[in-house]
Amino acid sequence: MLPTVAIVGRPNVGKSTLFNRLVGKKLALVDDQPGVTRDRREGEAHLLGLEFTIIDTAGYEDEDPHSLPGRMRMQTQAAVENCDVALFMVDARAGITPLDEEIARWLREGDAPVILVANKAEGKSTEAGVMEAFVLGLGEPIPFSAEHGQGLADLFQALLPHLEREDGEEHEKEFYEDEESAPLKLAIVGRPNAGKSTLINRLLGENRLLTGPEAGITRDSIAVDWMWTNDEGEERPVRLIDTAGMRKRAKVQDKLEKLAVSDGLNAVNFAEVVVLLLDATRGLEAQDLRIADKVLEEGRALVVALNKWDTVEHGSALYQGIKQALFDGLAQVRGVPIMTVSAATGKGLDDLIKVAFETRTAWSQRISTGVLNRWFEVALEANPPPAPGGKRIKLRYITQNKTRPPTFVLFGTRLDELPESYRRYLVNGIRKELGFGAVPVRLTLRSAKNPYAK
Incomplete structure (x- = not known):
């Protein structure tokens, strides 16, 4: 494990x-307005050869613990309690405020070493603000500019004594021999208030992510590493990725919400399996199908989870209705796994993770060319390709050239005239007969060049 450094300070x-x-x-969302960051976000930092885990926290505000800013402050306090060093950041342009003094008092009472960073210290006009930071009683402030990268060498010198291992050993990184033992990258997506952060907190067994009755609390896509124990008692690494709620594009007017949704879609690209979390009390809506379609378009494996199932009445009818709607709405991938879960009670979550691992296995598998072409011959015999205009379309052989998502190349002649329905027939056969299940399968057509074409 790398040592951890938490950045704290008032908003903006x-x-x-x-x-x-x-x-x-650019992992964390940045904007001029205060209070953009809400959850604490972790990343692997590199500073002049020094490696550590850096934690970005929400702006510290003196509010009621039950309010949203108050719950954000509790997340910041949890980050500082578990870190090796706290970077306390103040604004050298604005000078020291009463809230800065309150944060300094709280940090002095804690056990974590504190390094004082006077940010926005570009130019001589901010020297007074840097000197004013001495009143906080946390030692000499480091003049710094996060925007321009000034003061990095001084920051390195201040961090070095706290992060160097006494035995001289370097911190070990985990390496995985094969894809199966590597962490499962699992993104949770869905509309606002579906319970994405609550679900991840339940899996982790702690209030790691900010939750509450307000819709749209999550803004940044937050990745958290976790170990899942399967039925055999074996521990499997998982990287859980929480994302912002995705509303209809027409309803997304706020600049920050646009950034948050864009960040969530970017997180889908880095995931292996994506769980589309639905609020079962609201059923399936058109926006859910749009999100699912986007996930499959990006070639990610999809699992649908119906949350708040413990509060649902007439569950069987609702389940069948959602299943049929997904069957009709996601024509390109039939049979996507549908799980019933409760983030509040934890029911069904173990099965959800188990299915996610199984789905990744199918998404990552490679079929040998021999097995593939034996299936191909049977498929052609059962349903030969059409002959438009009386001229036969010749399909010669097929090969798999990629995994994650599984991608196949079909070779033949006159493939530009192959109907889409026949292409679907082959893709569905690959899924059904070769064990790919409901993962997205891509099929590329490639014809030999005709030297006499001109």
Whole structure:
């Protein structure tokens, strides 16, 4: 495990900008308005050869613990309690505020070492703000600019004594010999208030993600590493990815919500299996089908989970109705697994993870060319390709050139005239006969070039 560094401070001092600079990617959402970050986000930071886990936290606000800002503060406090070092960030342009002083008092009472960072310290006009930070009683502030990368060497020197291993050993990274033992990258997507963060908290057994009655609490896509224990008692690594709720595009007017939805769609690209979480009390809506279609379009394996199943009446009729609607709405992939779960009670969650692992196995498998072409010959014999205009379409052989998603190349002549219905016949046969189930399968057609075509 890498040592952990938590960035804390009041809203809009530049915490997410520093986080993005240290991880080398724009992972955290950044905007001029305060309070963009709500959940704590982790990333692997690299600073002049120093490696550590960096945690971006929500802006610390003095509010009622039951309010949304109050619950955000509790997430920040949990991050600091478990970190090796806290980076306390203040705004050198704005100077020290009463809230900065309150945060400093709280940090002084804790056990974590604190490094004071005076951000936005570009130019001489901010020198007074940097000097003012001495009143916080946390030692000498580091003049810094997260936006421009100034002060990184000073930050490195301040972090080094806290993060270096006493025995001189480097922190080990985990390597996996094969795809099956690698962490399952599992993204949870759905409309706002479907219970995505609650589900992940239930799996983890802790309030790791911010939840509440308000719709749209989650903004950033948050990844959390976790170990799942299967029926045989074997531990399997999982990377759980929580995403922002996705509403209809026409309803998404707010700039931050657009950024959050875009971040969620980006998380789908990095996932292996995606769980589309539905609120069973609201049934299946058109937006759910749009999200599912987007997941399959990106070639990800899909599992549908009906949440809040413990509160549903006439469950059998509802289940059959949703199953039929998915069958009709997702014509390109029939038979997507549908699970009934309750994030509130934990019922069905173990089965959900088990099915997610099985789905990844199908999504990752490779079929030998020999087995594939034996199936292909039987498929052609059972249903020969059509002969448009009296001229036969010749299908010669098929091969699998990629996995994750499984992708096949079909070779033959006059393939530009092959009807879409016959192409679907082959794809459905691959799924059904070769064990791919309901994962997205891609089929590319390739004809030999005719030297006499001109």
